[in-house]
Amino acid sequence: MEQLLQHLVNGLVLGGTYALLGIGLTLIFGLMNVVNFAHGEFYTLGAYAAFAALGWAGVDFFTAVLAAIAAGAALGWLCEVTLLRPLRSESIDTTMLVMIGVWIAMQNGELLVWGGVAKSIPHPFPTAPLVLGPVAIAPLRLFVLLIAAGLIAASWLLIQKTKLGRAMRATFQDRDTAALMGVGIGRIHAATFAFGSALAAAAGALLGPVFLAYPSMGDLASLKAFSVVILGGLGNLPGATLGGLLLGVAEELGAGYISSGYRDAVGFVIIILVLLFRPAGLFARQERIA
Amino acid sequence: MVKRSIVLVALVLAALVVVTLPAQSQAPIKIGVIEPLSGPVAASGSYIRMGAEIARDWINAKGGISGRKVDLLIEDNKSDPKEAASAAEKLIVRDKVPAIMGAWGSSMTLAAMPKLEEYGVPMVVETSSAASITKRGNPWIFRISPPSEMEALGLEQYVDKLGIKRVDFLAVNTDWGRGSITAFGDMLKKKGAAVGVAEFMDQAATDMNAQITKIKATGGDTLFLTTAVEQITLVMKQAQEQRLGRKIVTTGGSSSPTQLIKQAGAAAEGSYHIVFFMPWFPEAMPDGRLAKAFVDEWAKRGHPFEGLTEGFRGHDGIATIAEAIRVAGKDEPAAIRDALWKVSLMGVNGPIKFAKDGPAGKESGQSKPSIFIVQIRDGKVALPDFLAKK
Structure with a gap:
C-alpha cells in the first residue's frame, strides 16, 4: 500500500512533466496542423538557455527560467517566419519534413556548442525530500508540478478567454474567413508557434535541473509529447493535461507492477488502444481541425 | 622502332615503381575507431576518442610504426547499434582500415561484429562487458576490457x-x-x-x-x-x-x-x-610511470579529469593495435589478427595479452585486465577502508 501511494505520487509528478511537454505541442500540432518534430529541441534549448543564464549571466534560477522562455519564444517566432511562413499553403508532409530538418540541425548545433557531456543545472531547492507519511517527494519536483499546473491553466485561459486566443482559434478553423474578419493571419501563426515553443522551453528549463541537460535530451521529450497529444486529442489542452497524467501514472504502475523492462511499452500499448477505439483522442468531443 | 618504344615504356614504368614505392611505405597507417560521439552516452565515447588521440600522438612522436605515421579514422555510432554496424562497414569498405577499435556499448559491439567476420578485419574491444562478445565464435574479436564475469x-x-x-x-x-x-x-x-x-x-x-x-x-x-x-x-x-x-x-x-x-x-x-583505472592515485597502477604520464598528458591537453576513467581505454586500445601492426610488420587485416595473438604490452590499465575464449577453432581473444574498487568518501575518491594503507 505504501508502495502504491509512492508509485501514484511518482506517476503524478512524471505525468505533470509529460503534460507540460504535451500542451506546447498540442497547440502547434493541433491548431496549426504542423507536425513539429523539433518540439523536443525547443525543450533542449530551454534547458541550455537556463544553464547559460545561470552560469554566464549569473542571474538567479527564476530569472533563468524566464530567460529560457524568452529564448524559446524568440527562436520559435524566427522559425515560423523564416521556414513555415513561405510554406503555409503546402501540405502537412512538406512542413513535417522541414521540421525534421530543424530537429536535426538544432540537435547537432547543440552538440557543437555544448559538447556531448551532460550538464547539471543548479537550482536553489533543498535536495532532502519532503516526507508526507509513507511518501517522499523532492521539493524541486513539487515546484515543477505547481508551475506546470500554472502554465497549463494560463495557456487554457489565453486560448479560451482572450481576444488573441479567439483570433488563434478562428484562424486555424477557417483562415480565409478569419482574414476577412480582420485577423492578422501572419501574426497569429507566428504568435502560436512562438507560444508553443516557449512552453517547450519552459519545460526544458524546469526539468533540466531535475534531470540533466544533454543534446539528445529532446528525443525522449518529443516522443512523450507526441504520445500525450495523441492520447488527449489534437489541440485539446485539457486533453493533453489529462493525457500526460494518465501516461505518467500508467508507465509508473507498469514499471512497478509488471516489469520495468517494458516501461515504455506500457505507454505505447495504451496509445494503440486509444487509436483503435477513440482515434480522435481519449478526451475529444469533436474534431478540432477544420 | 617498336622495340625502342617498349624499352621506353618499361623505363617509365620502372621510374614510376621507384617513385611510388617509398611514397607508399610513407603513407600513414589507418586505424578505424567506432565510438558513441552523440546520443545518451556521448560523453564516454568522446573521452575514449581523446585517449586514442593521445596514444596516436605518442606513437607518432616516437617516429610512428616502422617510420609510418598512424592516422585515426573516427566514426560516430550515435549510441545506436544500427549505426555501429554501418560505421564498421564504412570504415572497412570505403576507408579500407586494416583494424578497428570499438564500439563502447555491448549492443553496439555485437551489432558491428558480423561485419568484421564478413570482411575479415580485426577489432579491439575497449569497453564492452557482455560475455557473449567473446563467446560467439568470432575470431576477429580481441577484448581488452573485462567481461562482467x-x-x-x-x-x-x-x-x-x-x-x-x-x-x-x-x-x-x-x-x-x-x-x-x-x-x-x-x-x-x-x-x-x-x-x-x-x-x-x-x-x-x-x-x-x-x-x-x-x-x-x-x-x-x-x-x-x-x-x-x-x-x-x-x-x-x-x-x-x-x-x-x-x-x-x-x-x-x-x-x-x-x-x-x-x-x-x-x-x-x-x-x-x-x-579499471585509478587516475586519483596513478602510482598504484601496475605501471605507475605510464599511468602518471597519461594523467599528465590528459591535463596538459585541457581534457576534463572526470574523463580519465574512460579515456585510458582509448589509449590502451590504440596501443594494442599499433603493437600488433609492429609485430605483423605490415598493415593487413589477417596479419594484424595473427599478430594480436602474439602481442604482450603494458597499457595504462596493466598488462595486455590475449588468451583464447569461445568455441574451439573460432576463438576470440580476451585479455585479463586489472580491476579496482574505489569509494566516494567526504566528496573525494578514496580507496575503501579495507584497502587503504593503515
Whole structure:
C-alpha cells in the first residue's frame, strides 16, 4: 500500500512533466496542423538557455527560467517566419519534413556548442525530500508540478478567454474567413508557434535541473509529447493535461507492477488502444481541425 | 622502332615503381575507431576518442610504426547499434582500415561484429562487458576490457568486507546491463547473498522513480547499478529523493566517480565503484610511470579529469593495435589478427595479452585486465577502508 501511494505520487509528478511537454505541442500540432518534430529541441534549448543564464549571466534560477522562455519564444517566432511562413499553403508532409530538418540541425548545433557531456543545472531547492507519511517527494519536483499546473491553466485561459486566443482559434478553423474578419493571419501563426515553443522551453528549463541537460535530451521529450497529444486529442489542452497524467501514472504502475523492462511499452500499448477505439483522442468531443 | 618504344615504356614504368614505392611505405597507417560521439552516452565515447588521440600522438612522436605515421579514422555510432554496424562497414569498405577499435556499448559491439567476420578485419574491444562478445565464435574479436564475469570475480574477494547480504539490481536494458545482472547475481549467490529484484531502465530514460520505489520495498542492503555515468547520476539523485538508503555499487567501469561528485553531490556519498583505472592515485597502477604520464598528458591537453576513467581505454586500445601492426610488420587485416595473438604490452590499465575464449577453432581473444574498487568518501575518491594503507 505504501508502495502504491509512492508509485501514484511518482506517476503524478512524471505525468505533470509529460503534460507540460504535451500542451506546447498540442497547440502547434493541433491548431496549426504542423507536425513539429523539433518540439523536443525547443525543450533542449530551454534547458541550455537556463544553464547559460545561470552560469554566464549569473542571474538567479527564476530569472533563468524566464530567460529560457524568452529564448524559446524568440527562436520559435524566427522559425515560423523564416521556414513555415513561405510554406503555409503546402501540405502537412512538406512542413513535417522541414521540421525534421530543424530537429536535426538544432540537435547537432547543440552538440557543437555544448559538447556531448551532460550538464547539471543548479537550482536553489533543498535536495532532502519532503516526507508526507509513507511518501517522499523532492521539493524541486513539487515546484515543477505547481508551475506546470500554472502554465497549463494560463495557456487554457489565453486560448479560451482572450481576444488573441479567439483570433488563434478562428484562424486555424477557417483562415480565409478569419482574414476577412480582420485577423492578422501572419501574426497569429507566428504568435502560436512562438507560444508553443516557449512552453517547450519552459519545460526544458524546469526539468533540466531535475534531470540533466544533454543534446539528445529532446528525443525522449518529443516522443512523450507526441504520445500525450495523441492520447488527449489534437489541440485539446485539457486533453493533453489529462493525457500526460494518465501516461505518467500508467508507465509508473507498469514499471512497478509488471516489469520495468517494458516501461515504455506500457505507454505505447495504451496509445494503440486509444487509436483503435477513440482515434480522435481519449478526451475529444469533436474534431478540432477544420 | 617498336622495340625502342617498349624499352621506353618499361623505363617509365620502372621510374614510376621507384617513385611510388617509398611514397607508399610513407603513407600513414589507418586505424578505424567506432565510438558513441552523440546520443545518451556521448560523453564516454568522446573521452575514449581523446585517449586514442593521445596514444596516436605518442606513437607518432616516437617516429610512428616502422617510420609510418598512424592516422585515426573516427566514426560516430550515435549510441545506436544500427549505426555501429554501418560505421564498421564504412570504415572497412570505403576507408579500407586494416583494424578497428570499438564500439563502447555491448549492443553496439555485437551489432558491428558480423561485419568484421564478413570482411575479415580485426577489432579491439575497449569497453564492452557482455560475455557473449567473446563467446560467439568470432575470431576477429580481441577484448581488452573485462567481461562482467571477470569483473564479478574481481569483486568476489571484497563481498564480505563490503557487508553485502541482500542485493537488488538496477541496470540499463541492453546486452551489457542484462549480462551484468547475471554475472554479479551468480557470484553473489555463490557467496551466500540473497538476491532481490532485477530492474531495468531504457538507455535514454531519465525518471527511474518507479524502479527505485520497487527496489525500496525489498528491504535489501546493497544496490548494484550498471549503466553509464549520466544515468548513474540520475539514479543517485532520485534514490536520495526517495530516501532509498542503500549501499550502491556501480559496475562496468563507466561511472566516472569524479563526475558523480560534481553532478550528484551528496547523493553520491559513500557509493562504491568498480573501475579499471585509478587516475586519483596513478602510482598504484601496475605501471605507475605510464599511468602518471597519461594523467599528465590528459591535463596538459585541457581534457576534463572526470574523463580519465574512460579515456585510458582509448589509449590502451590504440596501443594494442599499433603493437600488433609492429609485430605483423605490415598493415593487413589477417596479419594484424595473427599478430594480436602474439602481442604482450603494458597499457595504462596493466598488462595486455590475449588468451583464447569461445568455441574451439573460432576463438576470440580476451585479455585479463586489472580491476579496482574505489569509494566516494567526504566528496573525494578514496580507496575503501579495507584497502587503504593503515
